[in-house]
Amino acid sequence: MVEQLPHADAIDPVSLVFAALADPTRRSILAALAQQGSARVTDLAQPFRMSLQAVSKHLKKLERAGLIKRDVQGRVHRCSMDPTTLRLAASWIEEQTKFWQNRFDALGKYLEEYDESRDKMRDEPDDDSL
């Protein structure tokens, strides 16, 4: 039985990226980090007039998706953006395209096995029942 798998997001890095990016606050945080390079968590919270807890929740999602890195030095928490992950999210398309192109080649080779004189695939037995 194939139902919607309950932990699909937990095991799919690309879905995590998309889910993280789907929220406007998180996109703004990411934009701020892209411009500043890195920032303290307390500084990130300020423009949003959000509690540190609320910002932390967003940062956790961004971190889990691999979009930001967190660095703790003493009591100071700093975040910086990890640009690799966004590029990896785009690679799903490339990988799937390559996969199907290879399989299409294999399909073509397999179809060439079709035996015209017998009107059957080469590996099919002739009908002996008559």
Add this chain to the structure above:
Amino acid sequence: MTEQTLAEFTPDMLQLKRRYSARRDLLWRAWTEPERIKQWLSSSEWVLEKIALDLRAGGDYHFFFRSPEGKTSEVFGKYETVEAPSLLVFTWFVTGECGDVANTRVCVEFIERADGTEMRLRHERFASRTDRNNHLTGWLECMDRFVDLPASMMAQGAG
């Protein structure tokens, strides 16, 4: 001879077209009969060892792959549309040591041409339309901001 694959894609979907000189019903059989699927869906990296499929709308399928090193991978899903010999639509979920990919959707169309068959495959990143729309919005907005990341990081002042 196989021809060039025509490809187009958006961030969440790819579309491939290819012409084959084989008849449409043969293409259909190649995609829907387990012993035939094994012949071409296998690769040297992943051998399709076991197939179970229930070819009808709502029916499940399950492909079990093994690599030469003994790693395993599974592809499974449900058939959404089964219209022989022209349209096959199914969800596609990959799991295993090669990396997990969430529920996606594959649509394969077989179109009769004078010299054979045109096969069109569309692979959608999200099987649910709502998910896809929500995520595509987020993705496109971020693409604008972040694709040229080195440039934006070097830019002075607020953006």
